[in-house]
Amino acid sequence: MDDTAAMKILDGVGLKKTPGRIAMLNIFLEAKNPMTQQEIMKKLSRVKLNYVSIYRTLETFVEAGIIHKVESGDRVWRFALGNEKKEGHGHPHFTCRSCGITECIDEIKVPDKIPLKIGYIIEKQELFLKGLCPKCSNFK
Numbered sequence: 001m002d003d004t005a006a007m008k009i010l011d012g013v014g015l016k017k018t019p020g021r022i023a024m025l026n027i028f029l030e031a032k033n034p035m036t037q038q039e040i041m042k043k044l045s046r047v048k049l050n051y052v053s054i055y056r057t058l059e060t061f062v063e064a065g066i067i068h069k070v071e072s073g074d075r076v077w078r079f080a081l082g083n084e085k086k087e088g089h090g091h092p093h094f095t096c097r098s099c100g101i102t103e104c105i106d107e108i109k110v111p112d113k114i115p116l117k118i119g120y121i122i123e124k125q126e127l128f129l130k131g132l133c134p135k136c137s138n139f140k
């Protein structure tokens with residue numbers, strides 16, 4: 001994969017184009033589903049980065065709005081391309097209890113803050129769904 005797309009994204013948010021960042025962005029660009037830090041580490045073949053560097057790069061990407069953090073209720077953060085804040089809405093994440101895959105459900109738009117009755121202040125909003133994915137539910 002050539003680096004054009006990754007370089008363009010880094011340029012777009014004004015981040016320095018280091019080999020590590022480019023390598024990590026390429027992994028995100030190829031990934032279909034949110035990945036844990038472990039999974040990202042395993043996919044890094046071209047550039048060797050240690051755990052701390054990967055962690056820092058993920059934080060930088062989240063702050064820059066290139067990727068978003070995915071909570072799926074198992075205390076393991078996953079990361080996926082896309083900035084929910086900029087789009088003005090979020091999307092739920094679905095975890096399959098059978099195969100363990102976590103997906104961004106992009107076609108469902110969740111308002112930035114779910115409208116609750118007056119008096120409630122939402123400080124954290126994370127919508128995660130659990131169940132069986134189409135493959136595991138034998139959906140034909």
Ligand SMILES: [Zn+2]
Pocket residue numbers: 096097098099100101132133134135136137
């Ligand atoms: Zn499944």
Ligand SMILES: [Zn+2]
Pocket residue numbers: 068070080091092093103104105
């Ligand atoms: Zn997502």
